[in-house]
Amino acid sequence: MAEPADSPEEPEANPKRGMGAKGWIATLVGALALGGxxxxxxxxxxxxxxLRPSEVAADHGTPAADAPSFLELDPxxxxxxxxxxxxxxxxxxxxxxxxERMDVAALQPRILDIFATYLRAVPVDRLEDPTAxxxxxxxxxxxxxxxxxPEAVRDLLIIDFVIT
Numbered sequence: 285m286a287e288p289a290d291s292p293e294e295p296e297a298n299p300k301r302g303m304g305a306k307g308w309i310a311t312l313v314g315a316l317a318l319g320g321x322x323x324x325x326x327x328x329x330x331x332x333x334x335l336r337p338s339e340v341a342a343d344h345g346t347p348a349a350d351a352p353s354f355l356e357l358d359p360x361x362x363x364x365x366x367x368x369x370x371x372x373x374x375x376x377x378x379x380x381x382x383x384e385r386m387d388v389a390a391l392q393p394r395i396l397d398i399f400a401t402y403l404r405a406v407p408v409d410r411l412e413d414p415t416a417x418x419x420x421x422x423x424x425x426x427x428x429x430x431x432x433x434p435e436a437v438r439d440l441l442i443i444d445f446v447i448t
Contacts (some may be wrong), residue, residue, distance in 0.1 A: 352438065355379045355389055362400050364447065365408045373403055373411065376444035379428065379437050388432050398427050411447060 303311070325331050360375040379395075381388050402424065403411075410416050425440040 352380045352382070354441070355381055355392075357392060357399075358396060359444070360396055360399060360403075362403045364404060364406070364411060369408075371408060372448050374444055374446045374448070375399065375403065375442070377424075378441040378443060380439040380441065381437055382435060388436050391432055394431060395428055398431065399424055402427060408447070417442065417445060 355378065357377050357379065360373075362373045362375065363369060363371070364373045365371040377399075379388060403420075406420070411420075421440055421442055425437070428437050428440065
């Protein structure tokens with residue numbers, strides 16, 4: 285049966301909105317406890333094992349057996365800017381090699397020739413762009429890895445890159 289439309293509706297109980305005072309106090313106490321606990325764990329050193337890399341050498345006084353070695357390349361002066369230009373690029377770099385790779389040192393004249401050839405071909409406005417150094421570094425590293433092998437040279441560190 286249908287209810288008459290004239291009947292008064294029962295008032296609904298208003299639900300509480302929000303957490304109330306007890307909820308806020310419990311949240312504050314919990315936050316303080318977690319913050320204090322986190323501070324104590326880091327301050328006392330309990331979390332040092334979690335934050336320390338797992339492959340740390342036991343003796344810090346001696347270098348690890350697989351420490352990288354660096355080969356310093358001879359400084360390079362390259363004329364840039366096309367015919368009739370008097371602009372010079374001074375370039376100095378290190379190669380990060382794997383272990384004791386003496387065969388990379390034997391390739392140094394060829395490496396310098398590759399670098400000089402590539403740097404002469406790059407336009408001067410590209411060389412002067414500060415963001416271009418990342419691209420140039422990647423290009424030079426790729427050329428060295430093609431010559432010496434990808435396992436022989438891991439990285440190229442540019443020390444001097446000055447255009448005068």
